Amino acid sequence: MDNHDFSMENKKYVMNTYTSYPIAMEKGQGAYLWDVNGKKYLDFLSGLAVTNFGHAHSSITKAIKKQSKKLLHTSNLFLIPPQIKLAELIASISFPGRTFFCNSGTEANEAAIKFARLRGNNVDQNKHVIVALYDSFHGRTTGSIKLTGQEKYQKGFEPLISGVRYVKRNDISSLEKEFNQDVCAIFVEGIQGESGINPLTSEFVNKTRELCNKNNALFIFDEIQTGIGRTGKYFSYQYFDVTPDIITLAKGLANGLPIGAMHVKEELKDVFSPGNHASTFGGNPFCTTAACEVINLLKAEKTLEHLNEMSNLLFDKLEELKQKAPKIITEIRGKGLMIAIQIPQFAKEVNKKLLNQGIITNAIGENVLRILPPFIIQPQEADIFINTLEKILIK
Ligand SMILES: *Cc1c(COP(=O)(O)O)cnc(C)c1O
Numbered sequence: 001m002d003n004h005d006f007s008m009e010n011k012k013y014v015m016n017t018y019t020s021y022p023i024a025m026e027k028g029q030g031a032y033l034w035d036v037n038g039k040k041y042l043d044f045l046s047g048l049a050v051t052n053f054g055h056a057h058s059s060i061t062k063a064i065k066k067q068s069k070k071l072l073h074t075s076n077l078f079l080i081p082p083q084i085k086l087a088e089l090i091a092s093i094s095f096p097g098r099t100f101f102c103n104s105g106t107e108a109n110e111a112a113i114k115f116a117r118l119r120g121n122n123v124d125q126n127k128h129v130i131v132a133l134y135d136s137f138h139g140r141t142t143g144s145i146k147l148t149g150q151e152k153y154q155k156g157f158e159p160l161i162s163g164v165r166y167v168k169r170n171d172i173s174s175l176e177k178e179f180n181q182d183v184c185a186i187f188v189e190g191i192q193g194e195s196g197i198n199p200l201t202s203e204f205v206n207k208t209r210e211l212c213n214k215n216n217a218l219f220i221f222d223e224i225q226t227g228i229g230r231t232g233k234y235f236s237y238q239y240f241d242v243t244p245d246i247i248t249l250a251k252g253l254a255n256g257l258p259i260g261a262m263h264v265k266e267e268l269k270d271v272f273s274p275g276n277h278a279s280t281f282g283g284n285p286f287c288t289t290a291a292c293e294v295i296n297l298l299k300a301e302k303t304l305e306h307l308n309e310m311s312n313l314l315f316d317k318l319e320e321l322k323q324k325a326p327k328i329i330t331e332i333r334g335k336g337l338m339i340a341i342q343i344p345q346f347a348k349e350v351n352k353k354l355l356n357q358g359i360i361t362n363a364i365g366e367n368v369l370r371i372l373p374p375f376i377i378q379p380q381e382a383d384i385f386i387n388t389l390e391k392i393l394i395k
Contacts, residue, residue: 003037013019019356028055031377032361042375042384045360049193049225049338052252053297054374060255060293064270067289076283082292083283089295090263093234097265100272101283105250106139107226108260109187111277112248113143113161115262116218119271120184123216128163131178131217135169137194138187138222147187150195170204173209177209185218186211190236193225196368197333197340202240209242218245218268224260225338228252229298229375232336236243240337255289259283307375311336311384314371317386321393328393337377341369343393353392359385 001009007022026036031054033041036244045132046052053060067082074080080082087099100111113130120127131140145153146160154160165178169192179186186208192198212219221244226236228250237244243270250260265273281287297303315332316340322329331342343350344367362370373381 001036003035006036020068030054030056031381039332039357041355042359042381043049044371044385045362046095046252046372046374046383047256048231048362049251049372051256052228052230052375053255053294054376057255057297057376059297060290063293064286064290067286072286073281073284075280076278080283080285080288082285082288083245085201086261086283086288086292086295087263089292089299090249090261093242093295093299094247094263097263097267098269099263100277100278101263101288102144102260102262103258103281103287104139104260105209105222106141106144106260107279107282108146108224108248108250108262109138109144109222110141111260112185112187112220112246113147114277115246115264115268115271115334116185116220117309118276119218119268123184124181126182127184129182129184130164131175131183132164132166133169133188133192134166135192135195135198135379136187136189136222137192139224168200172204172207173210175204175207179215179217181215183215185215185220187220187312189222189224190226190239190320191231191335191338193338194364195339196364197370198352199335200240205237205242212245218266220244220246220248223247224250226295229307229361230336230372231334232304232311232340234298234304236335253289253294257287257290259287264277265335302316304376307337310373310375310377310379311339313379313382314339314373314386321386321390324390325393337373339371340364343369350389350392355386357392359388366384 003023006024024036025033027034031043033043090099091097102108114162116129132147132149136149138144138147143161146164148167167178168177221237223235227249246264248262318332329343333340347363347367347369348368351361354361364370
């Protein structure tokens with residue numbers, strides 16, 4: 001079967017929820033993928049910030065191979081040693097606290113919604129309002145879709161959960177206006193990913209922390225895309241002078257295996273008790289073993305250093321390219337290896353041309369080309385990307 005055959009079969013049997021490329025990947029190694037027709041691709045998307053350590057990483061593969069021969073699942077009716085270890089590792093790179101495990105990003109946010117509401121309702125019967133930002137993305141379930149401040153995702157699925165207020169990113173006066181004692185939590189992304197890699201300002205983040213303290217509300221950082229090293233630090237909140245009350249994680253946490261997590265600070269350890277929330281698969285031995293290996297790799301001496309070197313290299317080269325084509329590239333933004341290249345009107349077309357030439361990127365609308373390369377790229381991969389992009393943009 002080749003790409004075309006799979007494309008036909010897909011149309012026949014799989015629910016039509018994705019506009020997939022007519023390409024079926026067969027295998028990967030490091031920063032590269034090969035499709036069933038044998039074409040090789042440089043993966044500058046990492047499965048949307050998931051396979052951060054590249055494909056078929058030797059020590060992750062070794063860890064999951066070993067665990068698969070021992071035990072995949074027991075349910076949370078038993079203690080799960082790699083889950084306990086993973087919770088300890090997450091605390092070691094964030095802040096002391098407790099972790100709840102689930103299987104995806106939207107589930108992690110759903111857990112945080114329930115957590116914030118339960119705590120709020122225990123304080124006061126009106127304390128159930130959640131503040132979210134316009135242009136955010138928090139997932140697709142009926143709770144998290146409501147926090148996702150973009151109408152296109154919500155349209156047609158109403159009624160969604162009630163009690164959510166929206167604030168414009170970095171708009172301090174609207175933040176102050178929407179905040180009062182009825183607020184139980186605010187959700188933010190340090191850098192809004194799905195809407196085009198838009199960072200929060202430190203003024204806005206500091207003000208949010210202040211208002212949360214004043215109104216006894218929880219400051220929740222959705223680190224699902226930005227976390228686990230993606231922005232050049234363990235978590236995006238670490239660029240600011242604040243500590244959140246809760247972080248939610250998923251995407252890169254197990255380098256491709258499904259996992260989600262909600263980590264809450266120590267003071268909040270007693271908000272949930274048995275019966276409040278659960279997940280059959282959540283924190284199973286298999287996925288948590290992979291995630292432990294991911295965090296060990298992340299904490300290894302040179303990982304973030306190398307990532308930031310590659311980031312600087314890409315930013316420098318992209319700035320150079322922007323100088324050469326200032327009318328075509330209008331802005332480069334982002335942090336670490338979460339980078340947006342603003343190419344007004346042509347981002348989609350450029351994305352398509354890159355794919356034809358064997359480089360996987362992503363277009364957000366018509367204007368933003370997004371790259372999320374794996375942390376293990378070398379200067380050689382950066383060069384391949386930049387040279388190919390230059391040839392496409394400057395003929
Ligand atoms: C991808 C993403 C989610 C949703 O994660 P899923 O695993 O697809 O449910 C939530 N928040 C952010 C910031 C994301 O990037």
